[in-house]
Amino acid sequence: DLAARAVRNGKIDRIQAEALGCLAAARTPLAARVFLDQVQGCLSRSLRDVLESPPGHIAEKLGPLLATAPFGLALSKPPTVVLAGAANAGKSSLFNAFVGADRAIVHDAPGTTRDPVDDLIAPGGIPIRLVDTAGWLGECRAGGGFRLRPGESEGRSGGQAADDGFDPAAAQAATALALAAAAAVRWVVDATHPGPDTMRSLAASATGPSTWVFTKVDLLQPGTRNEEPGTPPAHRVSALTGQGVSALASSL
Numbered sequence: 001d002l003a004a005r006a007v008r009n010g011k012i013d014r015i016q017a018e019a020l021g022c023l024a025a026a027r028t029p030l031a032a033r034v035f036l037d038q039v040q041g042c043l044s045r046s047l048r049d050v051l052e053s054p055p056g057h058i059a060e061k062l063g064p065l066l067a068t069a070p071f072g073l074a075l076s077k078p079p080t081v082v083l084a085g086a087a088n089a090g091k092s093s094l095f096n097a098f099v100g101a102d103r104a105i106v107h108d109a110p111g112t113t114r115d116p117v118d119d120l121i122a123p124g125g126i127p128i129r130l131v132d133t134a135g136w137l138g139e140c141r142a143g144g145g146f147r148l149r150p151g152e153s154e155g156r157s158g159g160q161a162a163d164d165g166f167d168p169a170a171a172q173a174a175t176a177l178a179l180a181a182a183a184a185v186r187w188v189v190d191a192t193h194p195g196p197d198t199m200r201s202l203a204a205s206a207t208g209p210s211t212w213v214f215t216k217v218d219l220l221q222p223g224t225r226n227e228e229p230g231t232p233p234a235h236r237v238s239a240l241t242g243q244g245v246s247a248l249a250s251s252l
Contacts, residue, residue: 015044022076030125031075071126078120078127081252082178083213085188087135090215093239094188095119095132098249115171116178123249133178134171185210186248191217191236213237213248 003017012020019038026032037043050061083091099119118131179185191214211234218238235251237244 012039013044015047016041019043026075027078027120027127028075028122028125030122031127034072034075074126074128078129079183080118080129080131080178080181081184081186082131082133082182083186083188084133084175084179085136086190089135089188089190090239091132091135091188092117094213094215094237094245095130097239097242097245098130116174121249121252123252128252131178131182133175136172136175182208184208184252186213187211188213188215190215192219211235211251215239217243 003012003020006012007014007017016039019035023032023035023039026035046065050058050065053061083095085091095117098121116131116133118129121128121130185208187210189212214234214236216238217236218241235244235248237248239245
């Protein structure tokens, strides 16, 4: 390995060697610029400056350097942001608007998305793995988890048999796993039909940062603002017209 050999020969240090690997895997131009700076010794010099400081000034110089760690980690290991919400809330349309392609199937019938769909987006040059999930059909249990609503069981949704073998329980389990692994969640609500108490309970159980997103605002009468199920911050968007999508992307 050339990088390991360069470290052994004293040509570069371990930080530069690791940055070289990150540079090769950089997902955005911003990430490439940052890792190139590190390959050229920017981070190594900053750390050396901290270590060579008088004992009374180490913490003062180390603090600002450590504050950049989340940014660097995001560039090398993109955080996961999950779109979650009730069935037919507009999650897949919003996902496609972010991705810029029809990755997720969109249909008027609830339950079109069954397995999580993910893709890499880069608002502001920072790579983020965005995940579209199946609509939440169940009820929250105290202490976590979920249960299907009455009339929903394997192969059934709302009492309707699923001839194609769709298993609502499996879809909900996949959504629960995606939520558990998320760095942040965007709770998506159809602005024309505000979310039920179930969504409030589910959102309240989230441990990471989360934001409410109200979709389909183009269908509301001017000046209409239905009661919001959560507290600010909240975004009001339309995947059809693009209203609010850029601001939501920037918030990520």
